[in-house]
Amino acid sequence: MNNLLNKAGSKVLLMGNEAIARGFIEAGGGFAAAYPGTPSTEIVETLAEVAPLLGIHVEWSVNEKVALESAYGASISNVRALAAMKHVGLNVAADALASISYTGVRAGLVVISAEDPSMWSSQNEQDNRYYGMLTYTPVLDPSDPQEAKDLTKTAFELSEKLSHPILMVPTTRVSHTRSNVILDKVTPPKAKGNFAKENSRFGLVPANSRNLRDKLINKWNIIKDSFEKFEPYNRIENEEKDKIAIISSGSSYQYVKEVNEEVGNYRLIKISTPYPLPRKFILKGLEDVEKILVVEELEPIVENQLKNIVNEEGLSIKIEGKSYVGYSGEMTLERARKAVREFLGLSIEQPLTKKLDIKLPERPPSFCPGCPHRATFYSLKRAVNSLMLKPIYSGDIGCYSLGINSPYDEQDIILEMGGSIGIANGLAHVSENQVPIAIIGDSTFYHAGIPGLINAIYNKSPILVLVLDNRTTGMTGEQPDPSSGLTAVGEETKVIDIAKVAEGVGVEKIIVFDPFNIKESTNMLKEALSYVVKEKKPAVAIAKKACALNAVRIANKIHIEIPIYQVLENKCTACGICYNAFACPAIFVKEDKKAWIEPSLCTGCGVCAETCPYDAIKPVKIIDKRWDSVWQ
Numbered sequence: 360m361n362n363l364l365n366k367a368g369s370k371v372l373l374m375g376n377e378a379i380a381r382g383f384i385e386a387g388g389g390f391a392a393a394y395p396g397t398p399s400t401e402i403v404e405t406l407a408e409v410a411p412l413l414g415i416h417v418e419w420s421v422n423e424k425v426a427l428e429s430a431y432g433a434s435i436s437n438v439r440a441l442a443a444m445k446h447v448g449l450n451v452a453a454d455a456l457a458s459i460s461y462t463g464v465r466a467g468l469v470v471i472s473a474e475d476p477s478m479w480s481s482q483n484e485q486d487n488r489y490y491g492m493l494t495y496t497p498v499l500d501p502s503d504p505q506e507a508k509d510l511t512k513t514a515f516e517l518s519e520k521l522s523h524p525i526l527m528v529p530t531t532r533v534s535h536t537r538s539n540v541i542l543d544k545v546t547p548p549k550a551k552g553n554f555a556k557e558n559s560r561f562g563l564v565p566a567n568s569r570n571l572r573d574k575l576i577n578k579w580n581i582i583k584d585s586f587e588k589f590e591p592y593n594r595i596e597n598e599e600k601d602k603i604a605i606i607s608s609g610s611s612y613q614y615v616k617e618v619n620e621e622v623g624n625y626r627l628i629k630i631s632t633p634y635p636l637p638r639k640f641i642l643k644g645l646e647d648v649e650k651i652l653v654v655e656e657l658e659p660i661v662e663n664q665l666k667n668i669v670n671e672e673g674l675s676i677k678i679e680g681k682s683y684v685g686y687s688g689e690m691t692l693e694r695a696r697k698a699v700r701e702f703l704g705l706s707i708e709q710p711l712t713k714k715l716d717i718k719l720p721e722r723p724p725s726f727c728p729g730c731p732h733r734a735t736f737y738s739l740k741r742a743v744n745s746l747m748l749k750p751i752y753s754g755d756i757g758c759y760s761l762g763i764n765s766p767y768d769e770q771d772i773i774l775e776m777g778g779s780i781g782i783a784n785g786l787a788h789v790s791e792n793q794v795p796i797a798i799i800g801d802s803t804f805y806h807a808g809i810p811g812l813i814n815a816i817y818n819k820s821p822i823l824v825l826v827l828d829n830r831t832t833g834m835t836g837e838q839p840d841p842s843s844g845l846t847a848v849g850e851e852t853k854v855i856d857i858a859k860v861a862e863g864v865g866v867e868k869i870i871v872f873d874p875f876n877i878k879e880s881t882n883m884l885k886e887a888l889s890y891v892v893k894e895k896k897p898a899v900a901i902a903k904k905a906c907a908l909n910a911v912r913i914a915n916k917i918h919i920e921i922p923i924y925q926v927l928e929n930k931c932t933a934c935g936i937c938y939n940a941f942a943c944p945a946i947f948v949k950e951d952k953k954a955w956i957e958p959s960l961c962t963g964c965g966v967c968a969e970t971c972p973y974d975a976i977k978p979v980k981i982i983d984k985r986w987d988s989v990w991q
Contacts, residue, residue: 361409367544375533376401378504378540379471382511383441384413386467387546390433391417392426394806395835396445397480398534399473403443404838407847415550419838419847422776422806423448427455427470434468435561437552439515443471445480446487446528447775451807453490456524460495461571462561463522463578466552467515470496474530476656476689482756482775484687486657491526491634495575497582498634499527499592500609504538510592510631512543521582530656532610532689583635592631593640600626601647605699607654608633608661614695615654621696622703636664645669645676652702653680656690723764728945729907729962731874732759732827736767737941737970738880739796739825745881746888749793751786755779755808757800758834759827766942770798777807780815780824787820794892795822802832802840804857809864815897816865823891824899825884826857829906837909861899868898875904875990877969905990907962913989922963922982926954930975941970964990 362371363381373381379402383391391410393403403417410417416433420426423444430440444452449472456470472490475481491498499514501507507529514525559567586593596616607615608630619627628644630636633655645651653662662680669676683698684690700707726733736759743750754760754770755778763770772782783795799808804826815822830842839845841855861869868890872883880902887898914921926937926946933952937943945960946967956967956976963986968976 363405363409364412365542367542369542370539371542372537373504373508373540374401374535374537375501375504375507375529376473376535377405378508379511379529380405381540381542382508383469383515384409384548385508385543385545386512386515387439387548388441388515389415389438389548389550389552390430390440391415391443392420392429392441393443394420394423394426394448395832395838396448396473397835398475398531399443399445399448399471400835400838401534402441402471403847404836410848413548415548417847419832419840421841423452424455427452427459430468430470431455431459431464433552434464434466435462436554437466438549439467439519441469441471444473446472446474446485447481447483448472449487449490451776453494456490456496456526457494458563459524461563461568461575464518464524465522466549467518468524469511469514469518470524470526472526472528473534474528474656476530479531482773484657486660487526487528488633488660489658492660495579496524496526497586497632499525500631500633501527501529501533502609502612502629502631503533504536505540506592506631507533508540509543513592517585521578521585523578523582528609530610530689579635583637586632586635586637587639589632589637589640593637594629595644596627596629597624598626600624602649603703604628604644604648604651605654606630606644606651606661606665609656611654611656611690611695614690614692615699617692618696618699622699622705630661633661634664636661636668638668641665641668642672645674648676650677650679652683652699653678654684654690654695654698655680657686724761725764725942725944726758726761727907727962728943728960729910729964730758731829731902731904731907731964732762733941733943734874734877734904734964734966735825735827735880735902736762736769738874738877739769739884740767741877741881742884742888746885746892748888748892751783751790751793751795753779753783753786753795753797755797755799755803756834757803757827759798759800762798766940776803777811780808780811780822783822783824784811784815784818784820787822788818794888797822797824799824799826800833801826801828801830801842801857805841805855809860812861812866812897812899813864819895820897821891821895822897823887824897826899826901828857828901828903831906831909833906833908837906857901858899866897866899868894868896869901870898871901871903873904874902875964875966875969877966907964910989911962914986917985919983919985919989920980921961922965922978922980922986923958923961924956924963924965924967924976925979926956927975927977928953930973932973932975934972936970936972937967937976941967943967
C-alpha cells in the first residue's frame with residue numbers, strides 16, 4: 360500500500376508534494392483538482408493513486424481556473440477541497456480567487472500555488488504572495504516537507520473556521536525535497552455534501568458584491584488576529600538575544616537557521632504567515648532590537664510589511680532586506696551566508712561547495728528518441744521551405760517548446776499557456792508577406808487554446824494552427840488529458856477529439872496526419888499552408904501520434920519487442936541528414952561522418968529510415984506486427 364496511508368505516528372520519507380497530499384488526507388479532504396505543472400504536479404498525482412481506496416474525487420482539470428472553480432463548488436457544498444497548480448497557473452485561476460474571497464467558503468478550501476524561484480521549469484518567477492495581498496487571501500509558506508503536511512492540515516481547519524480560502528505557496532525546494540515526515544491521525548474523508556442556496560452571498564451581482572466587500576474588510580481584521588498565535592509555525596528563536604535579529608520565511612528559513620548557528624545564534628524570527636504579517640507577534644520579536652535583516656525569496660513582501668509596522672509604531676529600527684538578498688533567483692546556503700555575514704559586517708568566507716574549474720561540453724535539452732514532435736518539426740520545415748514561405752512560428756508551453764533550439768528553430772515566440780494562437784491572430788492582421796503558424800500541444804489546446812481558435816475563425820485570421828497531439832500532458836510526467844480517454848484515477852472516459860472541436864467551432868480546413876510518415880506529413884502541411892495563403896482563412900493541422908515514452912511503456916507491458924534500427928555502412932554517404940537535420944539523440948556521428956545508432960537509445964520509431972535519402976537505415980529484425988498499435 361502507498362506509504363501515504365500509513366498509520367499515525369509513522370515516520371516516512373516523503374517528497375514535499377506528497378506531504379501536502381498526506382496533509383489533505385489527514386484533514387479529511389474529499390475533493391482535489393489540479394492542472395499538471397512543475398513543481399506542483401505530484402500533489403494530485405499522489406492523491407489519484409489512493410483516491411479509490413479513500414472514496415474521494417480527484418481530477419485533472421482542463422486548466423487551473425476550472426480546477427479552482429471545481430474545488431470551490433465542492434467547498435460550498437460542505438466538502439473540504441484542494442486546488443493545486445504551479446505559480447503561473449494562479450494567473451489563470453486569479454479571476455475565481457479574487458471573487459471567492461468575497462463569498463467565502465463553507466468547508467475548508469486550500470489553494471496550493473507551487474512557486475518556482477530561479478525558473479527551473481517556468482517562464483517567469485513571479486511571487487504569488489502578491490495574490491494574497493490583491494485578493495484578501497491569507498498566505499502560508501512552509502519551510503520543509505513536515506511543515507508542508509502540517510500546514511496543509513492546519514490550513515483546512517483555519518479555512519473552515521474563518522469561512523475563507525487559504526493560499527499556500529511552497530517553493531520548488533519544498534515541493535521536491537524529500538525528508539522524514541511524521542504522520543498524524545487521518546480524519547475520515549467526507550466526499551459528499553449538499554449545497555444550501557444563499558444567493559445573497561454566492562450570487563455576485565453588484566448589489567450583493569457591495570455588501571460583501573464591506574463584510575470582507577471587517578472579516579480581514581479577524582483573519583489577521585487569527586495569525587497572532589500561530590505557534591509553532593511562527594516562532595522566535597534565541598529570544599534572549601537583543602539588538603540584532605533576522606527574520607525569514609519558507610525554505611529560506613532553513614538556510615538562515617544554519618548560517619545563524621555559524622555566526623553566533625542571533626535572534627531569529629521564523630514566519631510561516633508572510634501575509635498578513637502578524638503585527639503583535641512581530642512587535643514582540645522586535646523588542647530590544649536595533650537592526651534586523653529580512654531574508655526572503657523574490658519580492659520584499661515581509662520586508663515592506665515590517666517597515667510599515669515599524670513606521671506606524673514609531674520605532675527606530677534599521678531594516679534591511681533586498682539590498683543584501685536581491686530580488687531574483689532561489690535562496691541558497693551560500694546566498695544566505697553572504698547576506699547575513701555582510702549584514703553583520705563579517706568577512707565573506709570561501710564557499711563550502713567547491714566548483715570544478717573545467718568547462719563541460721554543452722548538452723542542450725532535446726526531444727526524446729522517438730518523439731513524434733521531432734518528426735513534425737522536420738516535416739513542417741520541409742513544407743515551409745518547399746513553398747518558399749516566410750513563417751512566424753508562434754509557440755507554446757510544452758515539450759514542443761524545445762523546437763526553439765537548432766536544428767529546428769521553429770519557435771519564434773513562447774509566452775504562456777495557449778498564447779500561440781492568440782499571438783498568431785495578432786500577427787496575421789499586421790504582418791506583410793509572413794505566415795503565422797501557431798504550434799500548440801493537445802493538453803495546452805484544451806487548457807487555453809480553444810478561445811484563441813474561435814477568435815481566429817470569428818476574426819478571419821489567416822493562420823495555421825498546428826496541434827501536436829501525443830495524447831498526454833508529457834512535459835510534466837505523462838498525466839492523462841482529454842485526448843487520452845483516461846481520468847486522473849485511470850478510469851476510462853470519453854475522448855475529446857480535437858478535429859471535431861475544430862470542426863464544431865467552424866474551421867473549414869482540417870487535416871490529421873501521422874508525423875512518422877514524413878512524405879505524407881510534408882504534403883499535408885503544404886496543403887494546409889497553401890489554403891491559409893490563398894484563402895486567407897485559418898486552417899488546423901493535427902499531428903497525431905502517441906508520446907514515445909508511453910509507447911515504449913505499453914510495448915514492454917504487453918511484451919512487444921522494441922525494434923532497433925541500424926545504419927548500413929555500405930549505403931551511408933555521411934550526408935548528415937539523420938543526425939544534423941533530423942537530430943535524433945540516438946544517432947551518433949562517427950569519425951568518418953557516417954551515422955551510427957546506439958541500440959540502447961533507439962525506440963524503434965523508424966522515422967530516421969524515412970528521412971534517409973539513400974535507404975541506409977533498416978530495422979535489425981523483422982518488426983512485430985503489433986508494434987504500430989502501441990503508437991496509436
